[in-house]
Amino acid sequence: MPFVDISLARGKKPEYLRAVSRAVHDALVAELSMKPDDNFQLIHQHDPGEMVFDRAFRGGPRSDDWLVVRVIDGLERGEPAKRRFYRTLVRLLGEGAGVRPEDVFVMMSLAGPDSFSFAGGVIGTDVLAAEALNAADRAPARAAAYTTGELRYALTELFERHDRDLVRPMLRDDLVLRVPRSLPYGGEFTGIQPFENLFSGLPGGDAVWESFTVHVDRIIEADGHLVVQLTNTAVPKSTGTPHVIQNLWLFGVAGGRITTAQLYADTAAAAGLAD
Structure with a gap:
């Protein structure tokens, strides 16, 4: 580089x-x-x-x-x-x-890599993480552990581009997913499939939203966790009016793998928009 x-x-x-x-x-x-x-x-x-x-x-x-x-x-x-x-x-x-x-x-x-942007406004750390993940994907077996940079990049791709392929092998089989029970799809779930189901589409489905854009504000590493702060711009079909919702996800990390995923959100505001 x-x-x-x-x-x-x-x-x-x-x-x-x-x-x-x-x-x-x-x-x-x-x-x-x-x-x-x-x-x-x-x-x-x-x-x-x-x-x-x-x-x-x-x-x-x-x-x-x-x-x-x-x-x-x-x-x-x-x-x-x-x-x-x-x-x-x-x-x-x-x-x-x-x-x-x-x-x-x-x-x-x-x-450092964060001081480079090779093209398209993409920070160099994301480019290196993507290259490492692509190399790991070509390897005979999935990696036993992932670096923080690789985890951060995969989570950014998950939220901003709805790409689950990068994060999927990073999830432990006994992953615990927690979503506020006040949401229609809330609860505590164990395993990879509930995580896949949650992120396979928009909350509430395409019938509810004209558009739903997610921006990753920042990802903070703290005490065995990655904190993902998000700003969501949602336009419900019922009104056509844009609304900004901020929330965060707390991902537990151990041994280079994601062990827990927990959503913290203004559930009343989100539920009100989806009505």
């Missing part, structure tokens, strides 16, 4: 720029286990006077071909891997573009 900024003097030929780009990418793949298609770079060319540097401080002698590589990484790679990366980068830049080792300046900084 590294993002790379490369700064160098203006006036280099396109083949030189391609060689520099390739050397940086190949070094990342070889030494930091970056995926070959994870390739995002910006190359900045600077006029004379725009790159200010000392020609001898802690290295050098540096020439007018001084080159700066800044890598913003989403994972902490550790010192041994960074040492290998620096050495390999210098070697590949020399072999591919003729860059002198003394002219290579490298900076690495860490930005």
Whole structure:
């Protein structure tokens, strides 16, 4: 997931720029286990006077071909891997573009997955969780335990996209589901099937609602639980008037699996809308 900024003097030929780009990418793949298609770079060319540097401080002698590589990484790679990366980068830049080792300046900084959004406004943690779940789905057996990131992503998909496929294998077989008894579908239930039944459609059914949109405001991890705060925008067919209902779900988690699911809601308001 590294993002790379490369700064160098203006006036280099396109083949030189391609060689520099390739050397940086190949070094990342070889030494930091970056995926070959994870390739995002910006190359900045600077006029004379725009790159200010000392020609001898802690290295050098540096020439007018001084080159700066800044890598913003989403994972902490550790010192041994960074040492290998620096050495390999210098070697590949020399072999591919003729860059002198003394002219290579490298900076690495860490930005967690939540600091990235690759496209569509989707936070990077959700992308990583989806990739991990897809990989687990291709494995011979379902995972014995899931990470908090994977659980959070699956719950977001459950509420916002009504996708039960990701969360289903995360449920313990003896899952306990609690829904306020003041609701028509309320009660305490054990097992996965009641959970499936509850989330298979809209509360009250399509005959009641013109539309029912769920937005996950946030998911909080606290004391062996995941607290999912929701804002629901419901439009009953009886009135056609939008209403906003806020509620939350409390999911118990043990051993990387969901053990309990409990709804806390303004049941009077919800029941009144469905009437």
